[in-house]
Amino acid sequence: MFIPRAMKQEIAKAFYDKEIHLMNKSVEIDAEGGVKTKGYTVADVFKGNVNFSNCEKIQEEYGLDYKINISITTDYNGVKKTDILAYDKVLYEVKGIYINDSHVLILGANWRE
Numbered sequence: 001m002f003i004p005r006a007m008k009q010e011i012a013k014a015f016y017d018k019e020i021h022l023m024n025k026s027v028e029i030d031a032e033g034g035v036k037t038k039g040y041t042v043a044d045v046f047k048g049n050v051n052f053s054n055c056e057k058i059q060e061e062y063g064l065d066y067k068i069n070i071s072i073t074t075d076y077n078g079v080k081k082t083d084i085l086a087y088d089k090v091l092y093e094v095k096g097i098y099i100n101d102s103h104v105l106i107l108g109a110n111w112r113e
Contacts, residue, residue: 011103016047018087019045019087022046022085023043058107064096069108069110092110
């Protein structure tokens with residue numbers, strides 16, 4: 001089903017109210033060639049709808065073989081599977097991206113270095 005651009009914009013204004021940060025990881029290489037993480041900087045910011053309670057249902061519905069603990073719906077399509085996201089001062093690694101007619105579904109799990 002075709003969803004007009006104006007409708008997508010109205011959906012975004014009404015439902016995408018949480019600020020999510022797309023992060024860049026800063027690294028430094030020591031004298032022996034070891035890589036150390038220096039921290040993270042914000043590369044971009046987008047709005048989305050964040051959900052923590054339906055993760056098990058999504059895992060089952062999509063037949064995922066990995067665990068997620070955050071799902072984000074948004075109209076932003078600049079996220080890649082290798083990205084790190086921050087929401088409410090917690091870092092998440094992107095585990096899956098599903099593009100639908102009306103939104104993008106981003107699935108993530110807590111980031112562990």
